[in-house]
Amino acid sequence: MSLSWEAIAEKAQQHRDATIALVQPPIPDITNLPLDSTPIPATILTAEEISITESEPTDLVNRLSTGALTSTTVTNAFLRRAGLAQKLVNCVTELLPSTALARAAFLDDYLKKNGKPIGPLHGLPISVKEHIGMEGLTLNAGFVAWHDRVADANAHILDILVDAGAVLYVRTTEPQTLMHLETDNNLYGVTVNPFNRNLSPGGSSGGEGALIGLRGSCLGIGSDIGGSIRSPAANNGLYGLRPTSYRLPLEGLSATMLGQDHIVPVVGPMTTSLSGIKLFMKTLIDAKPWLREHSLLPFPWRTDPQLAVLPSGNKKLKVGIMYDDGVVKPHPPITRALRSVAVKLGKVKGVEIVEWEPYKHDLAWSIISTAYFGDGGEEESAAVDASGEPWRPLSTFILKENPGVKKLSVTEIWSLNMAKYDYKSKYAKRWVESGIDVLLCPVGPGVAPAHDTSKYWGYTAQWNLLDYPGLVVPIDKVDEQLDVKDIGYEARNEKDKWNHELYDADKYRNAPISLQLVANRYQDEMLIEAGEYILEKIGAPWVKYV
């Protein structure tokens, strides 16, 4: 490698900034970056740009499909707001103004000529995490050494979304190794949280999280192998879905450890409404992606009602609530949100609540944290070391300080598979016997983490191990008066102690509070319906984020 890692990073950032400079009218630089970035767009963008970018995806698609809005107008508004988001929270790897506006113009023309939209996403700008390949563009996956990798074709998922009418206009940041629940790498630096820059937007799809949190996008694509969609959705007041595996296309994503199939990643939506989640899922599955990608399951997206709740209360939605996974007690804002939701749900005739007793979530983490890295983390480590870039603290945490990382033999892999199978089997038995439809639980051990402190993955990785779909929904925001630290708490273990000591209400000021709904495998459709039902009944979210 002829260039130093610093020089490569500088080039990457120059390229990013040059793409932002192309946006018209130009986006001013922001001096004196505020703790809370969310009020800034209203001071810079036009009223029309604000209105468009704060609309949710199905609303935009409705207006784009009838010609009430042009894709050119909408795309330019999102380009402007995404460029601004970059200047505020450092969430973008590049904008694509030329190709996006050309595509938008084509779609506007198509609608005029044909009198009908090209597809279910006609004209809608969509944001994309960098490691999801776009033809001719970088595919660095957060590694400096991979800075010159270029995708030779669009990822399968993008082909479908583009065919459906989407406009690709921005690519977003991700962490070194892709295995942080935050977003920082040596190419583009640290992505910060729009609601409080001392906090992380989460990760690994934290560029998406921060961008959509600031409404520089209304619908984006993340990926999740341990929480990477759900963490940033939760930390930025968004809706996010980690679907069950083998429903959405994965071909064309870049990462290390290809062929590792013990724990498989999934892609999924991050967006500003539950209808946006449904639009995304239905569009992709209606395209029959299994005809191109053989590993996907050829089962349609179900649109008939999956939830059998009767207003009479004769058929109820049975909701499990897990306040604590028994390993790391969540911070006060999470516990307050769960309790408040439980109180409200308790009054709903169509809902039955039961407390969920977690089953050995510490064992689940020990299995999954070993299963991720059966090669002892060699591939990940080599990809970091290849450029001489420094190890980010959370890369060190997950690869070097993680006792689960072991180089395994084939026989040991098989034993691990059996341990995984046995654990999943026992968990599934409890789930089915409980009769719950969905489980309401934390998305993490707290709200958006302070930088470099996301060291407990249990609340999300649990569901990757079980391959249960997880839906993140926004509920509230931190309230320093209500969310006081329990100073008398006695930690149960080192991880619990670490998490407890992190907390201080003031530190997490203004952070969104989100919760996770989980369903059994392949109940993705029912899960979303349950989310709609619950949010409607409890009137959440209880704050306006943007």
Place this chain on the structure above:
Amino acid sequence: MSLSWEAIAEKAQQHRDATIALVQPPIPDITNLPLDSTPIPATILTAEEISITESEPTDLVNRLSTGALTSTTVTNAFLRRAGLAQKLVNCVTELLPSTALARAAFLDDYLKKNGKPIGPLHGLPISVKEHIGMEGLTLNAGFVAWHDRVADANAHILDILVDAGAVLYVRTTEPQTLMHLETDNNLYGVTVNPFNRNLSPGGSSGGEGALIGLRGSCLGIGSDIGGSIRSPAANNGLYGLRPTSYRLPLEGLSATMLGQDHIVPVVGPMTTSLSGIKLFMKTLIDAKPWLREHSLLPFPWRTDPQLAVLPSGNKKLKVGIMYDDGVVKPHPPITRALRSVAVKLGKVKGVEIVEWEPYKHDLAWSIISTAYFGDGGEEESAAVDASGEPWRPLSTFILKENPGVKKLSVTEIWSLNMAKYDYKSKYAKRWVESGIDVLLCPVGPGVAPAHDTSKYWGYTAQWNLLDYPGLVVPIDKVDEQLDVKDIGYEARNEKDKWNHELYDADKYRNAPISLQLVANRYQDEMLIEAGEYILEKIGAPWVKYV
């Protein structure tokens, strides 16, 4: 181990014979075993026993459910014929006369008391391959060293079938290691083909194949990781289905290499009619086995028509035909059957035929034969060696002479996964682009093999690698006049030469000729419908086997 392997085998056989001796009226011993065993039952059993045991499963269930037949009568008839089958072709590990007749009596009583059947299989005797666990009974999986392993519960699949009304009355043989396409082990000896004892019934579910071929059962359970349902179905003139994976329950089966998930086994039906296959599949999937076994997919068995064929010919069934996989040319009977079917199908208005060009089936074998044994075959070898029993020739073939067997590192496993993924992806692309609904192809490189000669798995293992469902249908029988050897044939490679040299029409006298229909993943329902349609149109099978 205190006993020699010979002494253990003798005990196992004594136990088997003792269970047969309990059947009333007693089954006579057969002296001068004939080449073709199929005429024998008619000379020994009563007319009623013959009539019952030669009925197909749905017909029996219909009569059992209305009380037109009692389960006691039916069970005893099958016990008699299974005991006789053992004396003819050595396909049984034990009969279960006491428990089966007690169960049958209970079901007869249930019907009388309740006026309705207990479930969709009310009173139907079902045969079971030995490594599918039955509470309190052996679970040796063909290894002498495992002779004293006992199942502590019924396998999941048996629980469902029993709940549905099945009667378990016989357990059947399987080969040492379970990894032969024939059926011979050192506990029970060699199972032979009912149509020609110089031939094998195939394997590994060859005990089932021979038993059902002789109508000692009308519906049995096999398992398949490389052809083990399809080979014995084909070699005994039966219908057999290897379903797509993760639809039918696997918990409670015994085998080595648990946790090996690169190529997963499946269970499936072997039976005397296509309606029997549907009955089996629908009964199991209607029971929602995914609620107990977390790895199974929660998708129902589709009963609405999946095949869009119009009598007008406006919407056709597109059938690919593969005469030869490009590696090993099938023997003359197979080629003749394929050609004859093609001629008949060519005249059907609702059918379009295209020739299928196989894509690197040799590569597929090299991938799957390595993926089976990532530990270098250590577990299999150790299980053979533990008792001091001799290696069967086909165990030596698949484990010691197989160049695919290598002890891999985790990184090599991941590379192999990528090679597998890439191959499957390319194959799937060709499949989808061809537009075929089903592929008609050989089940093996010939009809039932002479003993110890099944050394080419390509025609079945291909579809295990791709995880495409494969349905075996009976077509014809060997005709020494028509199926003459092509003495001028020049072999393309060593395997082709081996197979070519095996052939001699006279050697395969009386052997059933079967063909395989294959569909894309999870098109199991459509595949069966296509089979029904094709067999009806061509009037196959063209011979009566029993």
